[in-house]
Amino acid sequence: MTNEQKDLVKATVPVLKANGVALTTYFYNRMLTKNPELRNVFNSANQHTGAQPTALAMAVLAYAEHIDNPQVLSHAVNRIANKHVSLDVRPEQYAIVGKHLLASIGEVLGEAATPELIDAWLVAYQQLAGIMSGAEADLYSQSAAKEGGWSGWRPFVVKQKVQESDEITSFYLHPADQGKVAGFIPGQYITVRLFVPELHVFQPRQYSISCAPNGEYYRISVKKEHGNQQRPEGYVSNLLHNSIQEGTMIEVAAPSGDFVLDTEKTDPIVFISGGVGVTPFMSMLDYLISAGNKRPVTWIHGCRGYRVHAFKDHVRELGEKHDAMSVHTFYDKIEQQIEDGYYEGFVDLSKVQQAMQPDAQYYICGPGAFIKKHFDYLSAQGVAREAIHFEEFGPATLAVE
Template identity: 45%
Template sequence: MLSQETINVIKSTVPVLEEHGTQITTVFYEELFKAHPELLNIFNHANQARGKQQTALANAVYAAAVHIDKLEAILPTVVQIAHKHVSLGVKPEHYPVVGEYLLKAIKMVLGDAATPEILKAWEEAYGVIADAFIGVEANMYEENEKKEGGWAFFKDFTVANKVPESDVITSFYLKPADGEHVPDFQPGQYISVRVSIPGEKYMMIRQYSLSKTPSPDMFRISVKKENDNDPDGKVSVYLHEQVKEGDKLEVSAPAGDFTLEGDPDNAITFIAGGVGITPIMSMLETLAEKDPNREVVFLQAARTPAYAAFTEQIHSFQERMPKLTYQTYYEGNRIDETVLKENVNSTSDVYVCGPAGFMEFVITTLYHAGFSKEQIHFEFFGPAADLSKAE
């Protein structure tokens, strides 16, 4: 527990963090990687290059300061980030290093304004927050290991099959290299894939949604091939162009909290943009198997019909799901406010996944239409954008 004096000091830094937060986190990462380049084996280089990770961390630090007197308010965010950490293989020994360089960055950016009193308060606060993460993540690692076929950190898998799903998306069927079964998971969860790409100094990790309902013998991920010149594209291009059936990949245990929830009697609306369809396919297939009479509306947005994945499979689900309504939208006929108003049941649970701009539009529109936070479930690929003002 933090003292009231420490809480007051942390609260007093909120305006400073609002103004200088991203500058602090930018310096933090620069200094951290300078001293500990081995951590580049964990962090997403593309997110660093684009400033996404710096912004995400700045938002997290700001939220911690705002809610320092009632940290339970940010527990859902802690759990979401903890899932990401477990999927990346973050360990307890990483936290003191991060704390050291975060305090150093605060001092470097704020100069004399970072008084000993402020630095001491943030050191104490960081310790409490780090302990919370370490505890949550330890439980997650333990739960992963206890599952039948489970493990912690990374394990070798063999690419059993590669199947094109559209002009830009290919599915990879992954089987444990040791012949064991895979653990059960919640539809909507993801795994991390860690690769060593020839010519690259550090390993790279990317998180991919599991795009098929759980089965005991394999995982399926469906990967969009990004532009060769896009920093985000290095791993996807490597998987598409160089990884062959029979090759091995390092894979983490399933993680993530974007899963089917809510009242099982409620209608469901799925809204997917581009490769955001991948976690939703796992959810939809599960409903087709276990709850085929559920009222479901599925709105899929893609650049062109050639870019739209899984359309044939979704149509096959319609044969088993009499209350499944499926519509596709392409450039020139996009999902807009009218489409949402006409197709999204005001009492349904809504699941949204896709590019950040697409999701921000959909979620903001639904909030303004009267949908509650409890009704809307979403998953961002990469560091989450700040939707706190969308409500």
């Protein structure tokens, strides 16, 4: 890009800050209307809630702000590339996205979208598409090269379906070809794709793998999303709970994701989860115990109450096998007498401060507000930013400093 083109892109930053979501909402509507086949790629619920347009607006804004040095966005690029690979996004689809994004900029900005500005954004988008396609090609190659690895969609059979709580059910997925399954780093997710009759399209959803690597199967533990005024009922989660039975075949994409346990470190670990955000930590904890790893662990989990508390017995059993693990559970409301280690109310790290060891690595998973609350608390306690790792389920809309 020329310096003049970079200046034109940076000049759109104020517009993106003020109207970015309106622009990306228009873009998605335009693209999915003119290329309806892409409805098989995008999560319809995230379109409905505005989470997907918000995430794209934040990404476009960040790219415009750092157009002089996009390398500073390498972490974000890696996270998005993992998500794209999990959805089987291919290079040719970038041309479709680019066409509609540039057309949307022109149609939304009107006279402000001069030919020079559109040309500058064309070059900027082509640069970004090249960065993303390159990162994704590496991930596809690495996935396919693993023993038991593959690229794209692979049929799996639901061998077991186990209820973990009133809301969460685990699905044990074995490859239909009876081959091996690729290894993964604890904390990663897989994507399942189901046909949704109400929408007349396939819908992909990412679910954290909730077991340790074993070479034979993946386990996902899915919350049945009932929906509310802000968010529709979960199409895929309800299909899994209501319609998918043992013996059913479903399509699965290979493990992806960069919210992972650093298996080389030896310092203490603090897991902080809310609701179904516990699932990636089950994989991490199972791995630590099965590997005989003696890193001190502090387990902090919050949910609404006893009946929706998944894996409570399994976590206690694993804790008993570990020489240095403490378990702390927060229920919104405690409705019966239970043992020590339970607290009433939302997760409050100050109540378990004595259990969190110095120089620990902190892992947080749950809703965006949950993550930000605990990230801010830890930062205020002097915990270094690089020691705090978090995963926001769904499109990345959370900004923390």
